[in-house]
Amino acid sequence: EAEIRGHRRTYIGAMPGKIVQGLKKAGTNNPVMLLDEVDKMSTDFRGDPSSALLEVLDPEQNTTFNDHYLDLDYDLSQVMFITTANNRHQIPLPLQDRLEIIELSGYTEFEKLHIATRHLVPKQMERNGIAPAQIEWTDSAIQLLVNRYTRESGVRSLEREIASVCRKIAKDVIRGRDAVPVERFRQKVTTKQVQKYLGAPRFTFGMSDAKDEVGLVNGLAYTSWGGNLLQTECSVVPGKGKLIITGQLGEVMQESARAAMSYVRSRAADLGLDPDFYQNLDIHMHFPEGAIPKDGPSAGVTMATALVSALCKLEVRHDVAMTGEITLRGRVLPIGGLKEKLLAARRGGIRTVLIPSENKKDIKEIPQRVRKSMQIVLVEHADAVLERALKHDGHLWRGRVAKQMDEAAHPPLDPSKAPPSA
Numbered sequence: 322e323a324e325i326r327g328h329r330r331t332y333i334g335a336m337p338g339k340i341v342q343g344l345k346k347a348g349t350n351n352p353v354m355l356l357d358e359v360d361k362m363s364t365d366f367r368g369d370p371s372s373a374l375l376e377v378l379d380p381e382q383n384t385t386f387n388d389h390y391l392d393l394d395y396d397l398s399q400v401m402f403i404t405t406a407n408n409r410h411q412i413p414l415p416l417q418d419r420l421e422i423i424e425l426s427g428y429t430e431f432e433k434l435h436i437a438t439r440h441l442v443p444k445q446m447e448r449n450g451i452a453p454a455q456i457e458w459t460d461s462a463i464q465l466l467v468n469r470y471t472r473e474s475g476v477r478s479l480e481r482e483i484a485s486v487c488r489k490i491a492k493d494v495i496r497g498r499d500a501v502p503v504e505r506f507r508q509k510v511t512t513k514q515v516q517k518y519l520g521a522p523r524f525t526f527g528m529s530d531a532k533d534e535v536g537l538v539n540g541l542a543y544t545s546w547g548g549n550l551l552q553t554e555c556s557v558v559p560g561k562g563k564l565i566i567t568g569q570l571g572e573v574m575q576e577s578a579r580a581a582m583s584y585v586r587s588r589a590a591d592l593g594l595d596p597d598f599y600q601n602l603d604i605h606m607h608f609p610e611g612a613i614p615k616d617g618p619s620a621g622v623t624m625a626t627a628l629v630s631a632l633c634k635l636e637v638r639h640d641v642a643m644t645g646e647i648t649l650r651g652r653v654l655p656i657g658g659l660k661e662k663l664l665a666a667r668r669g670g671i672r673t674v675l676i677p678s679e680n681k682k683d684i685k686e687i688p689q690r691v692r693k694s695m696q697i698v699l700v701e702h703a704d705a706v707l708e709r710a711l712k713h714d715g716h717l718w719r720g721r722v723a724k725q726m727d728e729a730a731h732p733p734l735d736p737s738k739a740p741p742s743a
Contacts, residue, residue, distance in 0.1 A: 325373040327390035337390040340377060340397065351399035359416070360406035371413045378402055378419040408545075427474025427547055429664055429688060430467050437463045441480045449487040456490060458510045465512045468668065469522035472546045482519060486510065489518045527551060529670045530639045533712060536631035539642035540623035541666060541674070542615065543658025548665030550642065552609060553620065555627035560603025568608030571616025578606060581625035583649050584703060585632070591718050594632055604628065619656040621647030622675070622706050635711045642666045643675040643706055651703040655679035660686050667691050675700050675709055 327338035336342070343354055362370045376382045383397040406412055409422060428436065442458050463483075471478040494506050508514070516522070527550025529539055542551040566578045582604070589596050606624055608615055622645040630637050644662055646654040655677045656662075666674050678699040684692070700706050711717060 322370050322373045323389075325370060325377065327388045329389045330392070335390055338388050340386070341388045341391060341395065344395075344400070350396070351401070353401045353403060356402060356404040358406060359404045360408050360411040362413075371416050374416060375419065378404075378416070380419075426660060428476060429660075430464065430668070431688060431690070433467045433476055433479060434460060434463050436476055437466075437479060437483065441476065441483050445480065445484045445487040448484070449491040451487060451491055451494070455494075455506050456487075456508050456510060459512075461512050462510045462515050465515050465522070468526055469524055470515075470519060472524050474546050486515060486518045527665065527669045529642070533636035533639050535634055535636050536627055537639075538623050538627045538630065538637050538710065539639070539666075539669070539671060540620050541642050541644040541662035543617075543619070543656075543661050548658060548661030548663070550665050550669035550671070551615070551620070551623075553623045553627045554607045554609070555624075555631040556605050557631045558603050558605070559601065562600045563603045564599075565603065565605040566607075567605070568611050569614050570608065571614065573618055574616050574620060577618050577621040577646065578624050580649055581621055581628060581647055584625055584647055584651050585628045587649070588629075588651070588704075592629065592633055593718075598632065602632075604631070618646040618654075619644045621645060622653055622700075622703055625651075625703050626706060626710050629707055630711060633711075633713075633717075635713055635717070637710055638673070638712060640670070640672040641675065641710050642669070642671040642673075643710060645675070645677045645700070645706075647703055653677045653700050653703060653706065659683045663687050663691055663695070663697070667694050671695060673698060673709070675706050677701075 323338070325338045325340060327341060328335035337345075340354070344350065344352065356374070359374070362374075364371070376386055377397060380398060383400075385394040386397045387394055404420060409417065409424070412420075438458070438460075442463075443453065446453065446456060466479055466482050470482050473479070490508060490510075493508075494503055497506075527539075529550065530537065536555040536557075538553045538555075540551045540553050542549045564578070564582055566575055570578075582599070585592075586596075586599060589598060606627060608620075622643050625647055626637065626643065629635070644656050644659075646656060648654065659676065659680050660683070663674060673696045675698050678701045681699055684697060687697075698709060700709070707713075707717060
């Protein structure tokens with residue numbers, strides 16, 4: 322807090338706060354000031370910097386900002402403040418209320434490839450004394466670094482890995498200069514070379530299975546470093562009606578599982594299931610990578626599809642992925658992070674993605690090459706999701722069809738046409 326408001330002049334070595342020092346350095350009353358990573362502020366015995374920033378950023382208060390060292394009011398209303406943060410949820414809510422928040426998504430894998438080719442690779446080659454003509458980087462090698470050696474929304478770790486490869490190549494150049502003069506050294510960096518220098522890949526990303534299976538559904542998740550293909554497994558065994566959910570799930574995700582279960586129970590008759598099926602079965606839903614915490618409502622349709630697949634013994638198409646929140650009536654509600662999720666689907670070999678119809682407005686943000694590589698289907702109801710995702714050969718709603726056939730064969734008696742009673 323003292324860094325913002327300054328120290329009182331009674332203290333030895335007292336100085337004005339950083340705001341006043343910045344104004345002095347700029348030599349003007351209307352500079353642009355950048356406050357970096359305001360989400361890292363913490364409150365302790367030394368004071369609360371967020372409360373001091375409230376006075377700085379609030380247009381109703383900053384006309385009379387009081388610096389403890391100057392001990393007079395100063396007008397900050399002409400200053401343009403720009404703040405940055407990695408996680409908006411860690412910024413105090415009163416401070417968020419004073420800010421106009423602009424969210425910037427992370428780089429896509431195509432953008433990372435372009436940045437690495439144009440900037441990072443030439444920069445690291447120059448730092449390690451390698452001439453541009455000596456080494457040729459293939460796109461597949463950089464793509465491997467992006468997907469399997471780094472997991473981030475920026476390019477900091479990517480630059481670190483490129484620097485590591487360049488250092489080891491420079492070492493090879495020096496060691497082999499007796500056999501091949503330095504000026505004649507040439508090498509192409511391929512995926513094999515990357516694995517030789519950096520070892521086995523550190524990360525994996527979700528891939529769709531090669532065949533259709535019962536109770537295995539491809540979901541889509543959004544994380545701080547991008548999107549990921551998250552499979553949902555469901556198995557049904559004889560039991561006493563337990564719903565078991567594993568995979569280190571948060572409270573919201575567990576509630577989504579219960580909502581999906583209620584939706585399936587409401588559709589039991591239409592699906593040809595015993596209305597009391599849940600009383601004699603134990604249903605276990607699992608999300609792999611149990612060491613990673615997971616939360617959010619967007620896996621609702623995924624869990625509902627896995628439940629129906631396991632209960633009806635119907636296979637799920639392996640090249641279909643889905644995302645969306647589900648209601649008790651089966652409505653599919655919009656989700657966030659659509660761009661990152663579709664990029665993950667493309668990377669995982671998915672050909673068809675089912676998304677909420679209310680996310681239609683977000684499709685324009687998806688890169689053109691991603692939209693061309695897959696079919697994006699807008700759905701409003703979970704019934705449409707089941708129709709698309711399950712291999713049912715027209716027998717999915719056998720209970721509903723049987724009921725309609727029965728009603729057609731035995732139509733209800735019209736009271737107006739009933740014979741008169743004796």
